[in-house]
Amino acid sequence: MTAGQKVVITAFAFSIIAGLATGGKLYYRLSVFWVLLFIGSWLWSTVSIHGLAFKRSARTLRAQVGQVFEERFEIQNLNRLPRLWIEVRDQSSLPGADGSRVLTMIMGRQSRSYIGRARLIQRGVFPLGPSVLATGDVFGMFPAERTIPNRDSLLVYPMMVDVRGFPNPPGLLPGGEALRRRTHQVTPNAAGIRDYNTGDPLNRIHWLSTARRGRLMVKEFELDPLADVWVFLDGAQNVQAASQAQTDYYAKDVWSRTGKVKLPQSTEEYGISIAASLARDYLRRGRAVGLACAGQHLTLISPDRGGRQLGKILEALALTRAEGDLPIRGLIETQVKHMVRGSTVVLVTPSTAREVQVMIDFLIQRGLKPIVVLLEASSFGGQAGAEELAMKVELLGVPCRLVKYGMDLSVALSTNYAGG
Secondary structure, three states, X not given: OOHHHHHHHXXXXXXXXXXXXXXXXXXXXXXXXXXXXXXXXXXXXXXXXXXXXXXXXXXXXXXXXXXXXXXXXXXXXXXXXXXXXXXXXXXXXXXXXXXXXXXXXXOOOOEXXXXXXXXXXXXXXXXXXXXXXXXXXXXXXXXXXXXXXXXOEEEEEOOOXXXXXXXXXXXXXXXXXXOOOXXXXXXXEEEEEEEOOOOOOHHHEOHHHHHHXXXXXXXEEEOOOXXXXXXXXXXXXXXXXXXXXXXXXXXXXXXXXXXXXXXXXEHHHHHHHHHHHHHHHXXXXXXXXXXXXXXXXXXEEEEEOOHHHHHXXXXXXXXXXXXXXXXHHHHHHHHHHHOOOOOEEEEEEOOOOHHHHHHHHHHHHOOOEEEEEEEOHHHHOOOOOHHHHHHHHHHOOOOEEEEOOOOOHHHHHHOOOOOO
16 A cells, blocks of 8 residues: 555545534545545556557668677557656666656657667676566555566677787698588589578579479589688686676766677676677688587587678677686687687687696697687786796797787787787
8 A cells, every 4th residue: 555545545534533523524425536546547647558559660680799789768648637647667678778767748649759778788688678667546545557578689799909910821722722611602612512501692593403393493502612710719727717896887978879888807707708809800811710609508510601601600609608617728729620620710718727728839840820819817807927928839830919908909909019
């Protein structure tokens, strides 16, 4: 029972008692007034919460850390009675969500809309809702609410930086022969024809075979001799380091679209951002890129080219959590037999164990070309030893990048270890 209801009931009881005691008509009239007020407020509150249409929509349901996410909220009054006030409570788990508002005086058959903005500073999947519509009568005796369940979710990709000058070994196979592996990408190596399937591009139709067989036929292609690039991200929980400091989600300027979002002091977040940036860089160079990570679940994405492959890698990285039990050595040993000789293997790890150096030598002996990105765990509150390991890696003739907390990732990945 609300405070307004208690006041009305108390006043009604007083009027009845006073009327019986004194016999005055005024008290009886007051009692009738309180009854009418009580019933009228209940009816007003009941009518106010019905006849409302609520809609929230966004231009895109995929975005990247650092971007400003905009969402449009619209409330429509479907009947002729005005709405004195309506409170919209946005209960989305998106950090910094700014969709809660209080709207007043929405007349009959009218609608009201507004834009909610939030700077995306955390990767993952966030439901856009639920939303709660709250209203009531003038005196606040009968508050009414209606919950609108969420219909869409926002997928936030990890932050990516532009990389310049990162090693790009050619990885050409001996003899320059095709890999005999079918691909959806168009390459110079045509492998044959097959029946047309819904969704196949029209420019892959082989018209001579189509005319000869009387049905649509499309060309199939094989990968060209350029070897693959594998990005191995260390998802073992025991090698990660992070600070317990919390990020202030609301101390930000949503209008500053060019402002940079600072990554949290976590080797997990830095490693994922580095893996995403390198995958995009290699795909832009026309390489076939794959991803391997043993986090909370094993993630294996076979090498491929194009924007669709980048979307698959970013989606996997957005959902990855470095909570695995499999060390980077075990992950490499299980996957190295599936790698084409001459492929590039990029290791992204905060580990300072000697087994990293052992695995690099193992990859070289298998005819692969390793590149190492070391996260200096001591700058994240973890163990020291990354600088010494980086020097040992370079003595093996393997390119190495050393990344510390607070460094500009674009600069750290685009320069040599000696300059980083």
